[in-house]
Amino acid sequence: MLDASLQDVTADRECIFELFGRKLPYGRRYGIVAGTGRAMELLTHFRFHDEELEFLRKRRVVSSTALDWLANYRFSGSIRGYREGELYFPNSPLLEVRSSFAEGVILETLFLSVLNYDSAVASAAARMVSAAGGRPLAEMGSRRTSERSAVAAARAAYIAGFSATSNLEAGRSWGVPTMGTAAHSWTLLHETEEGAFRAQIQAQGTGTTLLVDTYDVREAVETAVRVAGPKLGGIRLDSGDLPVLVREVREQLDSLGATNTTITVTNDLDEYAIAGLQAVPVDSYGVGTSVVTGSGHVACGFVYKLVARKDEAGEWVSVAKKAPGKASIGGVKVPIRRRSERGTATAELIGLNGAPVGDADDRELWVDYVTDGEVNEKWLGKKGVEAAREHCTRAMKELPRTALRLRDGDAALETVLVYADGSRVEL
Amino acid sequence: MLDASLQDVTADRECIFELFGRKLPYGRRYGIVAGTGRAMELLTHFRFHDEELEFLRKRRVVSSTALDWLANYRFSGSIRGYREGELYFPNSPLLEVRSSFAEGVILETLFLSVLNYDSAVASAAARMVSAAGGRPLAEMGSRRTSERSAVAAARAAYIAGFSATSNLEAGRSWGVPTMGTAAHSWTLLHETEEGAFRAQIQAQGTGTTLLVDTYDVREAVETAVRVAGPKLGGIRLDSGDLPVLVREVREQLDSLGATNTTITVTNDLDEYAIAGLQAVPVDSYGVGTSVVTGSGHVACGFVYKLVARKDEAGEWVSVAKKAPGKASIGGVKVPIRRRSERGTATAELIGLNGAPVGDADDRELWVDYVTDGEVNEKWLGKKGVEAAREHCTRAMKELPRTALRLRDGDAALETVLVYADGSRVEL
Known part of the structure; x- marks a missing residue:
């Protein structure tokens, strides 16, 4: 033309x-x-x-x-x-x-x-923000969209009200606040879950968030608080029946004195899953695939x-x-x-x-x-x-x-x- | 980590x-x-x-x-x-x-x-290639995926058997054969459809493909063959009830002596729509959104x-x-x-x-x-x-x-x- x-x-x-x-x-x-x-x-x-x-x-x-x-x-x-x-x-x-x-x-x-x-x-993200009713959301979907789209997605989700992204390049180029998380590979790399938690706390301090569902959640939470003390920053759950599990983990943390330890949930969340978790004591959500793919x-x-x-x-x-x-x-x-x-x-x-x-x-x-x-x-x-x-x-x-x-x-x-x-x- | x-x-x-x-x-x-x-x-x-x-x-x-x-x-x-x-x-x-x-x-x-x-x-593209049963498919979806994904999409669709892409950067960087098409804006830019067709043929030769559904398809096909002669390369249809329309347009082209003029169809095609057009005389398909978004x-x-x-x-x-x-x-x-x-x-x-x-x-x-x-x-x-x-x-x-x-x-x-x-x- x-x-x-x-x-x-x-x-x-x-x-x-x-x-x-x-x-x-x-x-x-x-x-x-x-x-x-x-x-x-x-x-x-x-x-x-x-x-x-x-x-x-x-x-x-x-x-x-x-x-x-x-x-x-x-x-x-x-x-x-x-x-x-x-x-x-x-x-x-x-x-x-x-x-x-x-x-x-x-x-x-x-x-x-x-x-x-x-x-x-951004349109999908806004619905998630609205479903989360003030609880913070982190964009963690870089791996589920192509490598440059990932940066754009982090930026768009932030504009629509997400709090942070795991995409560091979006932090560098667009000023989006960044956050990180440990994967299951971190735990599997170590001989024991306790060893993995100790090493993470050694490097990141007790304010870090430990991933507790590689093996048995209940044991992992117990180990996490034992290793980090009740000032442990947070734990993350990435599987299981979350509405039930979150309540149980909250009770367990509280009973161990870790009343300020936050619970972050991930695991293929979308706006509907977020809405379904509003009645349980989740502190923050990590959202991957659904936000970077416009939730359908x-x-x-x-x-x-x-x-x-x-x-x-x-x-x-x-x-x-x-x-x-x-x-x-x-x-x-x-x-x-x-x-x-x-x-x-x-x-x-x-x-x-x-x-x-x-x-x-x-x-x-x-x-x-x-x-x-x-x-x-x-x-x-x-x-x-x-x-x-x-x-x-x-x-x-x-x-x-x-x-x-x-x-x-x-x-x-x-x-x-x-x-x-x-x-x-x-x- | x-x-x-x-x-x-x-x-x-x-x-x-x-x-x-x-x-x-x-x-x-x-x-x-x-x-x-x-x-x-x-x-x-x-x-x-x-x-x-x-x-x-x-x-x-x-x-x-x-x-x-x-x-x-x-x-x-x-x-x-x-x-x-x-x-x-x-x-x-x-x-x-x-x-x-x-x-x-x-x-x-x-x-x-x-x-x-x-x-x-590539997974979506392969299904479309298989549905098209040997008819060529062009990837035309750059605008429906982010700007760098568009290049990757053209490359992936080509690997899965598409013939060409409208994304020139994919041609340059990955050697994917490229093709072009005129948009409705080309016709609308001109005082008359005939003027638009004449200008396109002037620049591209009679082998070009004219878009015939800006106003009335029947009139446009008549104009196209009158202006280009029966050696017109092709026409493109981007709307309407395609199975019916394609048959009508084929008959019209044939009756005007333009028996070798090809018919390309576009308009939100996916593998199912392609399969549904196999019984009608389509010569090639242009696929946009569905291929670059993995067809769902x-x-x-x-x-x-x-x-x-x-x-x-x-x-x-x-x-x-x-x-x-x-x-x-x-x-x-x-x-x-x-x-x-x-x-x-x-x-x-x-x-x-x-x-x-x-x-x-x-x-x-x-x-x-x-x-x-x-x-x-x-x-x-x-x-x-x-x-x-x-x-x-x-x-x-x-x-x-x-x-x-x-x-x-x-x-x-x-x-x-x-x-x-x-x-x-x-x-």
Whole structure:
């Protein structure tokens, strides 16, 4: 498309691309936008180097005109969109990319890859955070997603309210708090469980968390407190019938005087398992597979569509495909979150080709990410992550309480598309 | 664990770690190992640089002893495992890592991340290839998995028999054949569909594939053949009731004299949709979301466990945890594929602490990936990918035909664990 547009009159045609999802994953009541700051950071490095150009030339993927164009590529358009950490609903216009066709079209896969994955993780994570009712959650799923996705997943889960990650690279590159844990191999490496516990305490102090389910849990807990003393930081359980086991272990710890020793549980937890453990004295949850795989919905289904272009006379024309079941809505969309006087979100209001008429209680949803090629630093790096995490907490608080149920349901807010005169567009 | 082992006597203890899956994803009859070559390539670059060491130091993640050790890290052990492209079954020992505890334990997340994701994609892709019955499949799912996973997915799908990918970086770095397609935005960019088709043909020649479902398919096909002539390369359909639509479009193309114009279908295809289209004249399939997300099983559930270590006297000791439902089998496993005289696979035979007794029809499953720190170049890079793809085709041909059914079922081969004397170990 790039190549053909350069040989045509259309490469420089001003365009608006929109990134959105037609629906939420089945049963989900809201989604969390994540990856936007990461996408913008990738945009600042999005260049075509000699090795890439050489590949395209040798394989004759594109013409020499396109090669020259790519060699000089630098995005010079503007991008607005939902804040990272924001809630989204069906048809929420998550990103709006304004640029020439050529500059905008080649960002499609980059932006979709990042937002589809990161938002899937954040959306699942937010449900787990809500199910955990204030108990801390650690992301421990690096091994169940590919090696670079693991870093993105840790970042996305943190934005949605997780407390920490076991992925050290996410700590280094995005400032996510990190934590560690011992695996069963640590115990198996030693002649005895007691030897393993002693060695761990020797290196990490009594505040460490000991894994107690390699052999017999009851014996291990007894050994752990004997070795570490009642100031033992914590124990971890990674198997068994957790609701029963946690209660038993809590009683055992208390009876041994280790009343402040925490209990961390892991073992294929998802939001439902977390909810099922709320009545037992768990201190923190470690979540792996389910959070890094979006708890059943690993891609959000976001698409990136041309919604408007300038015609030969320089006037904006709304465009949309008409494919059955996959029709798009052409035109520029400006979103606001409608809120009641008490600050509860009541609708996702989207103005078509103009801002919707809001009132004082409503909240604007778009921020500027890129203005004429200049990326807004505010949303990048570690401070971008912290801002997104804070924003997510605030945005979640606006949701009606019923929206936090884990049960399958419809979108918590209705998406209402309106013309400039306030009349409703039928979706 | 690394840090504690360095302060203990155990860091240098000789260990054997095994990477395996306890079961196949629900209903799946076989899995395809992928990612091994990529993992070994990553291993050759697995170093800790100043910026990482500085992070670990500043955050006091590990002691200075561990920092020094990490600064000099270079894997000096040996790794054997299943060939990339090989079939696997429950408890197949996919990788065996022999090294000191310290050298082996820090590879856990790297190897699991790569193999869990890549094998999930390859396993799903193989089912699609089998459902397509010889018709070519293109991987087009980059946008539905994170930006680096996309490259790995294209590689894994190709190993499992896909013909091409739309991911150019996978072409550059792994030699996967690449293809392109026009999106709806290309048509919408132009005043008329005809204008879009003319511009595409101008740039790409009449051999190109035109997307015909932006507005009305029947009109678009008519326009396409009028503009390109009956030598038009192909058309693509991305929506609608495909079994009906494909037949209609084939008839229309034929009636216009475009009898060699191919029909490519896309639109959220998975192995079941592909199977459902086998009776209609589709020429090729483009598969996105379902292949890059493992068609419902995006992580294989592989684990990496310590299975043996040397004791203080230098003797090997088998080790395993006993957690209920997650118990492991300690000891070294040596796998062969049992085959009938006619070359049909009949069982996955795994010798415990010694090679199982096979016969002339059986096939060894392990190859050497790393020997005393030297990585075998044979399995790396583009030639490794080609070798894996060829191996996958051969290994699939050994499967009993019933194993290729898409319907949920048990593992196609039983995994039989035997002692050196041939007697069976109960799993």
